[in-house]
Amino acid sequence: xxxxxxxxxxxxxxxxxxxxxxxxxxxxxxxxxxxxxxxxxxxxxxxxxxxxxxxxxxxxxxxxxxxxxxxxxxxxxxxxxxxxxxxxxxxxxxxxxxxxxxxxxxxxxxxxxxxxxxxxxxxxxxxxxx
Numbered sequence: 001x002x003x004x005x006x007x008x009x010x011x012x013x014x015x016x017x018x019x020x021x022x023x024x025x026x027x028x029x030x031x032x033x034x035x036x037x038x039x040x041x042x043x044x045x046x047x048x049x050x051x052x053x054x055x056x057x058x059x060x061x062x063x064x065x066x067x068x069x070x071x072x073x074x075x076x077x078x079x080x081x082x083x084x085x086x087x088x089x090x091x092x093x094x095x096x097x098x099x100x101x102x103x104x105x106x107x108x109x110x111x112x113x114x115x116x117x118x119x120x121x122x123x124x125x126x127x128x129x130x
Contacts, residue, residue, distance in 0.1 A: 046075075050075050093112030101122065
């Protein structure tokens with residue numbers, strides 16, 4: 001039964017994935033406009049952030065849309081397939097759960113933030129304030 005459920009959802013993801021990605025592309029929000037100097041500062045701050053995601057995860061799409069809305073150039077890593085990226089997510093954050101935002105401070109210590117609502121709140125608090 002467990003195998004049946006796994007394959008059912010995998011098939012569903014394969015069938016609906018392209019439509020979900022098309023919807024995300026068509027509903028792309030307009031990005032926040034900043035002065036070139038302010039955007040450069042934001043881009044520099046984004047160098048310490050990495051988003052681990054799956055392309056067709058609705059919660060990941062929510063975070064990516066907010067990143068576009070806030071004009072954030074954060075590196076994306078697709079951690080869906082087994083491999084080094086997924087292993088890094090599990091080793092660092094402890095879970096193979098997405099979305100996950102890796103926040104590296106100036107000392108090089110990493111904080112792993114899970115949950116789309118918490119990630120969106122963090123990004124808004126850090127980049128929308130002011």
